[in-house]
Amino acid sequence: MMEWTNAIVQGVLLGGLYALFAAGLSLIFGVMRLVNIAHGDLIVLAAYFGLTTSVMLGVHPFAALMVVVPLMAGLGYVLQRGLLNRTLGDDILPPLLVTFGLSVIIQNALLESYSSDPQKLSGGAIETASLQIGGLALGVLPLLTFGIAVVVIALLQWIFYATSLGRGFRAVSDNQDIAQIMGFNKAHVFGLAMALALAVTAIAGILLGIRTSFDPSVGGGRLIFGFEAVIIGGLGNLWGTLAGGVILGVAQTIGAKIDPGWQLLAGHIVFLIVLAVRPNGLFPRVDH
Amino acid sequence: MPDTLLALNGLDAHYGDFQALFGVDMEVHAGEVISIIGANGAGKTTLMRSITGLMRNTAEQINHLGQPIGRLRADQVAHRGIAMVPEGRQLFPSLSIEENLLVGGKVGRTGPWSLSKVYDMFPILAERKGQKSMSLSGGQQQMVAIGRALMANPDLILFDEISLGLAPVVISDIYKALPDIIGEGMTAMLVEQDISRALQVSSRVYCLQEGRVSLEGRTGDVSRDDITAAYFGVTT
Amino acid sequence: MTTAFVTRSTRASRIAMIIAVLALIVLAAAPWWAGRADLRLMGEIFLYLALACLWNLMAGYAGLVSVGQQAFVGFGGYMLFALTMFGGLHPVVAILAGGVLAAIVSVPIAILVFRLRGAYFAIGTWVVAEVFRLSFAQVSSLGGGSGSSLPVDVVRSLADSRSGREALAYWLALGAAVVVIGVVYAFLRTRRGLALTAIRDSEVAASGLGIDIWRTKLEVYVVTSAFTAIIGGLIFLQKLRISPDAAFSVNDWTAFVIFIVVIGGIGTLEGPIIGTLLFFALRETLADYGTAYLIALGAVAIVVMLKAPKGVWGLIRDRFDIELFPLSYRVRTRDDHQGN
Numbered sequence: 123m124m125e126w127t128n129a130i131v132q133g134v135l136l137g138g139l140y141a142l143f144a145a146g147l148s149l150i151f152g153v154m155r156l157v158n159i160a161h162g163d164l165i166v167l168a169a170y171f172g173l174t175t176s177v178m179l180g181v182h183p184f185a186a187l188m189v190v191v192p193l194m195a196g197l198g199y200v201l202q203r204g205l206l207n208r209t210l211g212d213d214i215l216p217p218l219l220v221t222f223g224l225s226v227i228i229q230n231a232l233l234e235s236y237s238s239d240p241q242k243l244s245g246g247a248i249e250t251a252s253l254q255i256g257g258l259a260l261g262v263l264p265l266l267t268f269g270i271a272v273v274v275i276a277l278l279q280w281i282f283y284a285t286s287l288g289r290g291f292r293a294v295s296d297n298q299d300i301a302q303i304m305g306f307n308k309a310h311v312f313g314l315a316m317a318l319a320l321a322v323t324a325i326a327g328i329l330l331g332i333r334t335s336f337d338p339s340v341g342g343g344r345l346i347f348g349f350e351a352v353i354i355g356g357l358g359n360l361w362g363t364l365a366g367g368v369i370l371g372v373a374q375t376i377g378a379k380i381d382p383g384w385q386l387l388a389g390h391i392v393f394l395i396v397l398a399v400r401p402n403g404l405f406p407r408v409d410h
Numbered sequence: 411m412p413d414t415l416l417a418l419n420g421l422d423a424h425y426g427d428f429q430a431l432f433g434v435d436m437e438v439h440a441g442e443v444i445s446i447i448g449a450n451g452a453g454k455t456t457l458m459r460s461i462t463g464l465m466r467n468t469a470e471q472i473n474h475l476g477q478p479i480g481r482l483r484a485d486q487v488a489h490r491g492i493a494m495v496p497e498g499r500q501l502f503p504s505l506s507i508e509e510n511l512l513v514g515g516k517v518g519r520t521g522p523w524s525l526s527k528v529y530d531m532f533p534i535l536a537e538r539k540g541q542k543s544m545s546l547s548g549g550q551q552q553m554v555a556i557g558r559a560l561m562a563n564p565d566l567i568l569f570d571e572i573s574l575g576l577a578p579v580v581i582s583d584i585y586k587a588l589p590d591i592i593g594e595g596m597t598a599m600l601v602e603q604d605i606s607r608a609l610q611v612s613s614r615v616y617c618l619q620e621g622r623v624s625l626e627g628r629t630g631d632v633s634r635d636d637i638t639a640a641y642f643g644v645t646t
Numbered sequence: 647m648t649t650a651f652v653t654r655s656t657r658a659s660r661i662a663m664i665i666a667v668l669a670l671i672v673l674a675a676a677p678w679w680a681g682r683a684d685l686r687l688m689g690e691i692f693l694y695l696a697l698a699c700l701w702n703l704m705a706g707y708a709g710l711v712s713v714g715q716q717a718f719v720g721f722g723g724y725m726l727f728a729l730t731m732f733g734g735l736h737p738v739v740a741i742l743a744g745g746v747l748a749a750i751v752s753v754p755i756a757i758l759v760f761r762l763r764g765a766y767f768a769i770g771t772w773v774v775a776e777v778f779r780l781s782f783a784q785v786s787s788l789g790g791g792s793g794s795s796l797p798v799d800v801v802r803s804l805a806d807s808r809s810g811r812e813a814l815a816y817w818l819a820l821g822a823a824v825v826v827i828g829v830v831y832a833f834l835r836t837r838r839g840l841a842l843t844a845i846r847d848s849e850v851a852a853s854g855l856g857i858d859i860w861r862t863k864l865e866v867y868v869v870t871s872a873f874t875a876i877i878g879g880l881i882f883l884q885k886l887r888i889s890p891d892a893a894f895s896v897n898d899w900t901a902f903v904i905f906i907v908v909i910g911g912i913g914t915l916e917g918p919i920i921g922t923l924l925f926f927a928l929r930e931t932l933a934d935y936g937t938a939y940l941i942a943l944g945a946v947a948i949v950v951m952l953k954a955p956k957g958v959w960g961l962i963r964d965r966f967d968i969e970l971f972p973l974s975y976r977v978r979t980r981d982d983h984q985g986n
């Protein structure tokens with residue numbers, strides 16, 4: 123019994139990481155209806171940036187966030203204004219295929235510069251530290267990851283619903299033409315949204331890199347986890363995305379408990395079941 | 411010779427292969443109210459979309475305060491002080507009423523209009539400021555749309571069929587408020603299906619027919635028959 | 647006197663037809679004139695060509711942009727292994743049976759993933775492919791995660807000599823490419839096919855024509871999946887070895903295919919052919935550069951998508967107004983006087 127409780131709790135905490143994978147995806151879709159196929163590769167790119175920063179400056183990966191978050195945000199802005207804005211429109215093919223091309227470019231650029239050897243960010247003592255709570259040993263790192271996920275989502279929620287930046291995001295998302303005649307430069311607003319999304323991606327990448335080893339090919343899997351969390355939780359609902367991440371995480375840890383080979387499969391199957399019975403996700407946004 | 415605020419010089423507009431405006435010439439002087447009339451599909455909305463920068467034009471086709479603005483983006487045009495109350499109101503559904511108004515003030519121009527001035531003019535909006543715009547009646551939504559445009563403190567305000575889909579008594583109320591709205595040194599262009607209302611509040615009129623100006627003149631100088639002819643393209 | 651008439655065929659299309667028939671005869675004779683390595687390469691080219699035509703039918707005509715077709719490539723490959731090893735079927739029969747099974751499996755999958763729109767559909771199909779990969783990795787009788795080789799007696803049942811087997815694999819690949827191109831072309835010329843083009847150009851207009859969009863898309867998805875599985879079977883008949891990672895590789899069976907179609911010209915029949923030739927020409931000359939080659943490929947695809955969305959073929963067509971596979975009707979005038 124205790125083992126199962128433990129699996130569930132570990133799954134919940136893992137869900138925090140998946141919610142961080144998903145938050146950027148969700149935000150971008152919400153503001154500009156763009157689905158970024160390269161999202162997972164950008165998470166991995168952030169992990170590599172974290173690696174280089176912490177090795178070169180000799181600092182803890184968390185301190186590397188000070189460099190990687192602004193770096194990824196800047197990259198997001200430039201990417202959006204320089205490339206992705208050109209793909210937006212009624213046709214769904216250009217954004218899809220361009221971000222797909224981007225995914226291949228990032229993967230191979232990483233292979234070229236870092237090789238295919240697995241890498242890891244060393245988090246030091248925090249990686250093995252754990253707290254005893256009610257007979258369960260909870261890792262400090264997973265707890266911290268989950269806490270960060272909650273804070274990030276609360277922050278995004280606040281930006282979206284309580285700041286003028288967020289008002290701009292929602293206005294542009296509602297009606298691009300009218301938002302423009304109110305003085306919003308659509309290209310700039312989209313650039314800011316992508317910058318924010320990739321800032322979150324930077325955090326996700328560093329936490330991923332401390333938790334497990336990574337190599338240039340793992341981006342696709344991270345994209346899929348994020349995507350599943352978004353769909354399970356319901357499109358356009360950030361707290362729903364956290365719930366979606368938690369459900370996915372729990373499904374995976376329970377699957378792994380039954381048979382180690384079942385970890386990923388169990389997550390995908392739960393996703394497909396949700397898609398079959400609740401195609402709009404468990405917590406779809408209710409507005410208008 | 412009054413100051414020319416806005417001049418259209420041979421303005422064309424296209425939707426793909428379809429041409430909606432053909433060489434429209436127009437002049438709007440500071441402080442005047444002009445009305446633009448024409449049948450459905452004549453190109454009135456297209457004209458307003460062109461002025462606000464939502465359609466692609468060549469630079470010289472639109473002049474604002476002596477400068478060519480035809481190639482500016484819509485947000486740049488907005489910052490120059492041109493605002494629009496769009497056809498069908500087009501409020502932002504996921505924003506509250508107050509947020510809709512605040513978005514209108516995004517350009518940050520100074521002037522007589524502020525949140526509290528808008529609420530003074532439409533007290534019902536103050537009572538409901540936290541609600542989503544879609545919970546309002548059509549007339550109240552139109553107040554939000556007007557308030558949102560005023561929040562930009564524009565020099566030139568474009569109204570596209572503000573009476574569309576509203577009850578007659580509501581239309582009367584809005585037209586009663588119009589002089590107060592346009593009052594303070596603002597210039598206005600008014601698109602309206604209801605010709606007599608349009609003529610009442612404006613000093614000059616342009617009639618569009620199939621994308622071309624078919625009539626222009628002072629409201630006092632044009633007769634009903636002139637308008638009917640220009641409107642429907644029939645000569646009597 | 648000039649008379650106007652409506653026709654699909656053009657001079658270019660008739661010439662192309664003649665050249666194609668001649669080329670086909672030469673290609674069919676390849677086992678007698680080509681070396682072993684060249685034969686293998688050409689077989690691979692034909693199989694990629696078939697995959698590209700199929701993906702183009704789905705994405706370019708039916709608007710079903712899948713990044714999960716590796717599910718069916720791998721499925722077809724595994725069916726070849728399973729049905730020959732445990733069912734005792736002849737490999738060619740097993741490959742065809744794999745196609746039928748893929749069609750059956752694709753129906754519930756379609757019902758599920760069709761609930762997702764646009765790019766979400768794309769990622770949804772990828773999830774399905776992952777489910778396939780992870781599931782086949784669980785089947786220990788097929789070698790689990792490390793995979794297995796086709797048993798010698800199964801390989802022998804194809805032909806006694808090695809060269810005989812290689813010739814057969816080559817002819818099967820060539821035949822598959824011809825059949826796929828033929829089927830796609832024939833389908834696009836039917837009423838349903840024209841409906842598909844209508845869907846691509848405007849869903850609203852298509853539903854106005856009384857076309858059941860969902861059903862038409864389902865048909866395309868099922869047919870494409872079946873053929874993709876057959877091609878998958880042929881791919882692994884060439885390789886003689888299968889593993890989950892190779893069978894369900896998103897890079898090999900989807901990324902490359904997408905690049906072929908995008909560069910050649912998505913939504914055109916000629917595009918996949920040109921794209922395949924360009925892709926292999928690039929690969930054979932630049933493959934030594936490894937990752938740099940793939941980076942360049944990604945960049946070329948992006949540039950093409952943004953600057954010439956109809957690909958290389960689109961550029962050629964706009965410039966010369968030719969169509970090798972005539973789908974559109976044209977009004978032509980025939981000049982009855984000679985010499986003018």
Ligand SMILES: Nc1ncnc2c1ncn2[C@@H]1O[C@H](COP(=O)(O)OP(=O)(O)O)[C@@H](O)[C@H]1O
Nearest residue numbers: 425428430448449450451452453454455456457
């Ligand atoms: N988005 C569009 N795409 C294609 N044609 C349009 C579009 N909007 C308007 N039109 C066409 O342009 C012409 C002018 O339309 P519009 O400016 O809306 O007229 P009005 O406002 O005077 O009723 C009409 O023939 C209309 O069908």
Ligand SMILES: [Mg+2]
Nearest residue numbers: 454455456497
């Ligand atoms: Mg109109």
